Every structure is written in C-alpha cells, then in structure tokens.
Amino acid sequence: MSQSNSNTKVKYIKIGGKVVAAVRGNLLDIRKHENHLLEEPPAIGIAVETIRQAERLRVVDIKVTIFETGQLYTSTLEHFKEFSFEQARGGFERQRFLALDYWTASLDVQSNAPKAGEIRTAKGNGKKFRNPRGLLKSQPAPKIEQLSLLGWMK
Numbered sequence: 498m499s500q501s502n503s504n505t506k507v508k509y510i511k512i513g514g515k516v517v518a519a520v521r522g523n524l525l526d527i528r529k530h531e532n533h534l535l536e537e538p539p540a541i542g543i544a545v546e547t548i549r550q551a552e553r554l555r556v557v558d559i560k561v562t563i564f565e566t567g568q569l570y571t572s573t574l575e576h577f578k579e580f581s582f583e584q585a586r587g588g589f590e591r592q593r594f595l596a597l598d599y600w601t602a603s604l605d606v607q608s609n610a611p612k613a614g615e616i617r618t619a620k621g622n623g624k625k626f627r628n629p630r631g632l633l634k635s636q637p638a639p640k641i642e643q644l645s646l647l648g649w650m651k
Contacts, residue, residue: 510550512590517547523557525574531565535586535594541570542592545583548574561600570600 505522519526527543535542541561551559551574559577561570572595581593618624 508554510547510554512544512546517544518551520551520554520556523555525551525556525559527559527561529561529563531563534563534597539597540581540594541597541600542584542586542594543577544589545591545593548578548593567604569603570597571603572600 508520509516510518510520510525517527525547527547529541533542534540543559543561556574559572559574562568563570576599577593577595580599581595583591583593585591
C-alpha cells in the first residue's frame with residue numbers, strides 16, 4: 498500500500514454536507530464505528546458516492562480505522578471495486594461492502610481508541626463515557642506499594 502506524504506494537502510469527501518472521508522495524497526482515509534459494520538456477512542461498507550469522488554481524486558488505496566478498537570483495514574481501490582457487492586442498508590444511500598476476509602487487517606498501536614474496560618455506561622441516562630484507567634468508581638485506587646510491585650514506581 499502506498500504511503501501518503503505528510504506534506505500532502507488533505508481533501509475531504511462530503512455527502513449531504515457531511516464529511517465522510519479524507520483523502521491524503523492517493524489514500525482514502527475513513528473512520529467508522531463498530532456498529533456501522535455489516536454483520537452478515539461481516540463487511541465494511543463505503544457509500545457509492547464516496548467511491549465516485551475518491552476515483553475523481555485519483556485514490557489508489559483505502560484505509561478504514563475502527564474507532565472503538567483501533568483496528569485498521571486496508572485495501573486497494575481496485576481490489577475493493579472487484580470484490581465488493583452493492584446494497585442499500587437501513588434507508589441510507591447505496592453502499593458497496595467488502596467482506597472482512599478481503600481486507601488486510603492490522604492494529605493501530607498509536608490509536609486513541611479506548612482499550613478494553615475503559616468504556617462505561619452511566620447509571621440513569623445510559624450514556625457511555627471513557628474511564629481511562631478502566632476502573633469502576635467503587636474500586637479503590639491502587640496503593641503505592643502495589644504500583645511499586647508492578648514496577649510502575651521505584
């Protein structure tokens with residue numbers, strides 16, 4: 498997969514006035530939430546209009562980052578077009594879906610995605626929030642002796 502130059506100007510793809518992707522050089526960069534993936538078959542969808550605009554901008558590669566996990570999926574645009582299928586989902590615009598088996602997957606180690614145990618649901622309103630230490634408020638903070646045993650403090 499080709500790399501985009503950090504000095505390359507970023508262009509944005511918009512649908513209905515909303516930014517849905519960024520183009521950096523010849524790389525289409527998309528960020529999605531896990532619940533936006535197709536469940537059966539497991540696949541990642543990209544709006545047909547996004548693909549059209551990406552082609553006009555001479556995109557060669559696609560990178561999709563999953564917010565919650567930091568998982569990266571990459572493909573060439575040609576591979577995506579050859580092996581994806583078109584479908585309308587949930588009353589939204591038509592999308593092309595590529596099964597997860599057809600993507601190259603890796604983990605974004607620099608991701609700010611929450612780690613396991615960091616997402617909590619607030620009592621009462623049910624809103625989700627990030628607890629960076631992954632601790633419940635009912636859990637006591639670690640004691641200095643415990644931290645030194647773990648090698649965190651000397």
